[in-house]
Amino acid sequence: MTTDTTPISATDLEAGRRAHELDRAHVFHSWQAQALFQPMTVLAASGSYVWDGDGNRLIDLSSQLVNTNIGHQHPAVVAAIQEQAGRLCTVAPQHVNDARSEAARLITELTPAGLDRVFFTNGGADAVEHAIRMARLHTGRTKVLSAYRSYHGGTQLAVNVTGDPRRFANDYSAEGVVHFMPAYTYRSYFGSTTEEEETERALRHLEDLIVLEGPTNIAALILETIPGTAGIYLPPPGYLAGVRELTHRFGIVLIADEVMAGFGRSGAWFAFDHWDLEPDLVAFAKGVNSGYVPLGGVAIRDEIAATFDERAYPGGLTYSGHPLACAAAVATITAMREEGMVDNAARLGREVIGPRLREIAERHPSVGDVRGLGCFWAVELVKNRETREPLAPYGGSSPAMTELTAALRTGGVLPFVNFNRVHVVPPLNIPDDDLHAGLDVLDEALSVADAHVG
Known part of the structure; x- marks a missing residue:
């Protein structure tokens, strides 16, 4: 079902720019300070990918708001x-x-x-x-x-x-x-x-x-x-x-x-x-x-x-x-x-996400805890593993988390980030190669978080 390429034309890009202008002029977004919010435009989606307003393809490790369990456009x-x-x-x-x-x-x-x-x-x-x-x-x-x-x-x-x-x-x-x-x-x-x-x-x-x-x-x-x-x-x-x-x-x-x-x-x-x-x-x-x-x-x-x-x-x-x-x-x-998606989600958690996140945690001092089941995982980030001081305050964000989120996006991943955590919540039918690629990006991006460990 997943396609590696979805053509984004100049017409699509222009339509996306117009949509963004109209959004900023007329749309009132949930959970946001309206004047400070800079939403991402989505031009297209397929399987485990979305394409942003600049035509960049991103692996959707957020499943949007953890709801596109079968991926996009099934x-x-x-x-x-x-x-x-x-x-x-x-x-x-x-x-x-x-x-x-x-x-x-x-x-x-x-x-x-x-x-x-x-x-x-x-x-x-x-x-x-x-x-x-x-x-x-x-x-x-x-x-x-x-x-x-x-x-x-x-x-x-x-x-x-x-x-x-x-x-x-x-x-x-x-x-x-x-x-x-x-x-x-x-x-x-x-x-x-x-x-x-x-x-x-x-x-x-x-x-x-x-x-x-x-x-x-x-x-x-x-x-x-x-x-x-x-x-x-x-x-x-x-x-x-x-x-x-x-x-x-x-x-x-x-x-x-x-x-x-x-x-x-x-x-x-x-x-x-x-x-x-x-x-x-x-x-x-x-x-x-x-x-x-x-x-x-x-x-x-x-x-x-x-x-x-x-x-x-x-x-x-x-x-x-x-x-x-x-x-x-x-x-x-x-x-x-x-398509056996529920069993596949269990397999992905058991054989791919869990082992890989635990391996990533061993190398990155900013990772305080990893936990989850199936395609439902959290990476909790800390300034200090001993004190477990979070990398962002409860109920808020921090420059460290902002930098990490930007690094994930630059690397080609659309993440789910909340407070001091990155959630790894891909579609249940994400191809293994896409999941590995997304976790590679997370692994590399966590060096940004490591720089804030005291």
Whole structure:
């Protein structure tokens, strides 16, 4: 599917320049100080490549926002969208359409037994919003527990549930959210020196918080199975099982946020499959159709769905289960199965990304930690390995990270950079040669970061 060359003509370059001018004049970008932002123009994309506004080809190790799990312009998905547009572009959500029905069937084949219903949304944030609403209505409780160092979306409730600095400017206690410290072995909040200690202490902290907040007040606990933009830090052994036991014991709905980690990203269909976790609600988006058309949703445990058998669910949206988006999901899941992409993601993590990042870490003193699964990895950069002082402050960037990002771009890689980390999150079907080439660029660029080690 990947092409080594996509011709970028003079006409394309001029159209890109015009697009950039119009963007700067009229487009208001998310998460940006508008006057300071200098966005990159994308003229074309194919497979694991994008071409920027100057016609430069870049290996996309970001999968955009970690959502193009099947790469760019997969022909089967493009054809499915085109075919669906020719038959039925849109329909109101109260009507049945075959694309939505089939997408729901395929998704529930992948979820644990007993999660047999799907509510479709436009993306991950509103999936989180609706999952919490369902939990509150099902339990009759209000409070929601979520971890610090997490991200759950940019809408009002979702950004309050979020546990990273993007929450700060929009933080309202009226949303009923209580945050807890996550299990994060590399930067333990509990003084742990082993994974076993981290699991035991993090679970004790969570149980204490539940008791002190009043279990009968808590509707849900939401957790990214593997946190994404917060650092791709894996739960230590036994942690997720312990969280599940606490939620069972106290009658709390467990919501797994699989928006970024789901649909093959970690080398399993859902990240919770690695730990045999069975949540009550699953929020998903991104990889379900690789973002070709906006789509998200909530997979719902049967007993929660039954709450609304004789009682109307008070929520909905015009584009729930949009035919174009659902057709893209059907084609994406089918292509992932037929082409073995989930197994390939596991192989890439096991045989290529993991070994290579560990080898890179041995040579670069700026690398404090590497961690991940499948095509979902983080390289955490530090000024000092002993103190673990980050190369950029929590919630911000630094000249060192700016220089590193520029070096990666100059070397021909489009990276995913957040705070003091570079995330290695390529498409699940990236050719091995492209992946090796991208990791070569990262290896060379890290000399820039090494220069800032004290």
